Amino acid sequence: MVQAPQRSALSGPALVRLLARLAEADVAESRLSLADRLSQWLGWTDAIALSSALDGKPPAAAGGARAFGRAEEDECTRVRRSLVSAIATDSVLAGERRRGSTPSSAPRVGIDTQADYAVFRQRYLALQQSMETAIGTLRGRLRARLATQGPALARLAVVDAVMERALGERERTLLGAVPGLLGGHFERLRAGEQRRLTEAEAQTEVAADADTTRQRPAEGEAGAHSMQPQPALAHADSNVAGSRVAPLASDAWLDAFRKDMQSVLLAELDVRFQPVEGLLAALRTC
Structure with a gap:
């Protein structure tokens, strides 16, 4: 008996592993080190700015700076919870059943033609924009606090600002491809439901x-x-x-897609929050 080849397990972030599974793609581990990959992403102007931030004289810390306290921790927690709540309670992703509304009593004999992925794509892009704006603002505030905590942390704040500018466009390009991958997953689930209906009708x-x-x-x-x-x-x-009587169509495939889309958004939030967590870790050393 011939067995289908198994996909190799990835050790990358949850977002990458989740997208590979939903896209049914066999993604190979990169053999490049982090430094080699960064060298491909940074332009020569970015490299000069990064070198200056690392080797130059650190900026002077502002006088009279207060010590790091709970205010920054609480603000980061508030922003993250707000973004998680926006994903969990989004009207498009919640669906009819999770919102508690009464489903239509009219029997459906085919897949809902109004289930258009364009609606989900628009919501994903809107939530991405919310994450980028909120996290970018929070990251800037943490850098401002770092700049008041001594030369070493002030240098780290400058390095983080350089890296954000250098990798921001690359990040937007890569994360901007996620809705397209989800679109393929949406169509595969819908096609599977259509096959189920066709087979059920034939059996009837x-x-x-x-x-x-x-x-x-x-x-x-x-x-x-x-x-x-x-x-x-x-x-x-x-x-x-x-x-x-023709078999009724099921919303199970659409509910499954909503759940998968929420999982991808939460995994993307984890990736976007990594620089914030790094800056927080630096502030905790104060």
């Missing part, structure tokens, strides 16, 4: 034909009773006709 037709064959009288009996009313047969035919 086969069962109805079998019922008709079992209820059909033998040819001799049909001749003997051709002039007599056949209420039992008529009742059986009506039952056969009732068994031909």
